[in-house]
Every structure is written in C-alpha cells, then in structure tokens.
Amino acid sequence: MTVAEMVVDEQARTRFQEDGYWLGPEIFNAGQREDLAYAVDEVNAGRYETGREPMSRFWHPGDDPYALHKVDNSHWCNPVLAEAVINPRIGQLAAQLLNTPAVRLWHEQLLTKPAGGHESANVAWHQDYNYWRSSDRPQMLTAWIPLQEVNPEIGTMYFVKGSHKWGWHAEYSHFGRYDMAEQERVIRQHMPEEAEYQTAPVLLEAGRVSFHHCLTLHGSGPNLAHRQHRRAIAIHLQADACLWRKTGDRADNHQCAQEMQRLGKKYGDKFEGAYWPELFGS
Numbered sequence: 267m268t269v270a271e272m273v274v275d276e277q278a279r280t281r282f283q284e285d286g287y288w289l290g291p292e293i294f295n296a297g298q299r300e301d302l303a304y305a306v307d308e309v310n311a312g313r314y315e316t317g318r319e320p321m322s323r324f325w326h327p328g329d330d331p332y333a334l335h336k337v338d339n340s341h342w343c344n345p346v347l348a349e350a351v352i353n354p355r356i357g358q359l360a361a362q363l364l365n366t367p368a369v370r371l372w373h374e375q376l377l378t379k380p381a382g383g384h385e386s387a388n389v390a391w392h393q394d395y396n397y398w399r400s401s402d403r404p405q406m407l408t409a410w411i412p413l414q415e416v417n418p419e420i421g422t423m424y425f426v427k428g429s430h431k432w433g434w435h436a437e438y439s440h441f442g443r444y445d446m447a448e449q450e451r452v453i454r455q456h457m458p459e460e461a462e463y464q465t466a467p468v469l470l471e472a473g474r475v476s477f478h479h480c481l482t483l484h485g486s487g488p489n490l491a492h493r494q495h496r497r498a499i500a501i502h503l504q505a506d507a508c509l510w511r512k513t514g515d516r517a518d519n520h521q522c523a524q525e526m527q528r529l530g531k532k533y534g535d536k537f538e539g540a541y542w543p544e545l546f547g548s
C-alpha cells in the first residue's frame with residue numbers, strides 16, 4: 267500500500283472519537299515482522315547496532331526474565347527499528363485521527379512480555395497523557411503494533427472504552443502497579459458518576475496497528491502463552507500544535523521536557539528538531 271492510500275474513513279474517525287481507540291490496517295508484513303522481532307531481541311539484549319544507547323530502559327539482561335522488557339527510543343539503537351518507527355504510513359493515519367497537518371514523534375517504546383505468564387509483565391491501567399503533560403494539549407496518540415497475533419492469553423492491551431472523555435486524573439495512572447483489580451477500584455472512585463467502566467481487549471492480527479488517544483485508559487496483563495513472547499512497538503505521536511509548558515510537577519521530568527530545557531527552548535515553543543522527527547507533514 268502506498269502512503270497516498272492510507273485513509274481514515276468517517277466510520278473510523280467516529281470510532282476513535284467515541285471509543286478513544288481505533289484498530290487500523292496491517293503496517294508490517296510477515297518478512298518485516300521477522301526482521302523487527304530480531305531487532306527487538308537484539309535491543310533487549312543490549313546489542314545496539316548503531317552504537318547509540320536508547321533514551322532509557324527498565325529491564326536489563328540478568329533482571330527477572332519474566333518481567334516486562336521496556337526500552338524507550340529503540341530507533342536510536344537499530345536501523346531496522348528506525349525505519350519502522352519513522353513511518354510515513356503511520357504518520358498519515360495519525361494526522362487524520364488527530365486532525366492535524368503534521369505529526370511528529372514524541373517518543374517510542376518496545377514492550378516485550380516473555381512467555382510464561384508473570385504479573386511483573388503487567389502494564390497497569392494508565393493514561394499516557396499523565397506522563398506527557400509538559401505538552402500543553404492532549405492532541406497526541408499512540409500507534410501500537412504487535413509483531414504477532416494478540417489476544418487475552420498472550421497479554422494483549424485492554425482499553426477502557428470512552429475513558430478519554432473523562433479528562434486527565436492523577437489517580438487514574440500507576441504504570442508500575444501490578445494489582446490491576448485494586449487499581450480499577452481506585453479509578454471507579456474518581457471516574458464521572460454517569461460513566462461506565464467497560465473494558466475491551468485489543469484483538470489484532472500480527473502487524474496491524476491499533477491507535478489510542480492519549481487520555482484513553484489502557485493496560486495489559488501477563489503473557490500466559492507457554493512458548494510465544496509478546497512483542498509490541500508503541501509509537502507515541504504529537505500533533506504539530508503541541509507546545510512546551512511547565513506543569514510544576516513530575517511531568518516536568520519527562521525526557522521530552524528535559525530535552526527542551528537542554529536545547530535552551532522557551533515555554534510555548536514546539537517540540538521539534540532531531541529529537542522529535544516528523545512522520546508526516548502535508
């Protein structure tokens with residue numbers, strides 16, 4: 267499929283607006299998925315083909331082998347991942363969903379759940395924007411692409427349908443907490459009275475993309491498969507209009523905010539330059 271063919275129709279846009287997510291087309295074919303799975307394993311193992319370290323990583327060789335392997339900005343480390351992430355097809359779909367002429371990378375993550383089913387691989391319920399509030403507006407989304415078919419057994423992601431309409435709440439997000447049932451109890455205490463807590467698993471064929479709004483609550487449980495690892499790439503994207511602002515709290519410590527500081531930018535400036543490459547611009 268060419269870039270020009272990547273179209274979000276009216277029905278898809280409505281789903282994204284109403285549910286806070288949309289399941290899109292195949293992005294990576296079988297050959298690309300094989301190359302990407304190899305590249306993901308290389309980076310997880312600490313082998314960086316470019317010689318450059320990732321932005322951060324929360325699992326190292328020798329740690330609990332069943333825990334979530336999370337690496338941020340793996341595209342700095344590996345050219346196969348760079349080509350997959352700085353992806354105009356994904357950028358074009360995202361631009362239509364965000365209703366913006368241009369889309370830039372915010373950052374990106376590899377999320378691997380080894381086979382064998384441990385709670386330490388859980389991704390607790392959270393809103394991405396909780397961590398990204400140094401952007402002055404929630405005009406941001408994630409393109410999440412699993413490299414194998416995903417279902418509840420393998421630890422797929424779940425969305426809380428329509429939760430992007432509830433707004434941001436500090437009590438909604440606890441990325442590292444393993445007890446998701448307890449977390450749900452807390453969220454229910456703070457969600458709008460008239461809202462429903464309705465979860466939906468992401469059921470996707472290998473290589474297809476799922477898009478979610480940065481305020482949509484989401485999380486994932488253990489990978490209960492015996493043999494198959496669950497590998498996914500999460501490409502976090504910002505609309506062109508997003509501007510740097512001071513939050514006065516932990517969100518000011520996000521790497522994107524720190525990079526703005528390092529570059530000597532001012533509040534109100536755009537997150538642009540080599541750190542935030544453009545995926546699509548019309």
Ligand SMILES: O=C(O)CCC(=O)C(=O)O
Binds near residue numbers: 394410486
């Ligand atoms: O891969 C997962 O299970 C969670 C991914 C996630 O939190 C995200 O893409 O924002």
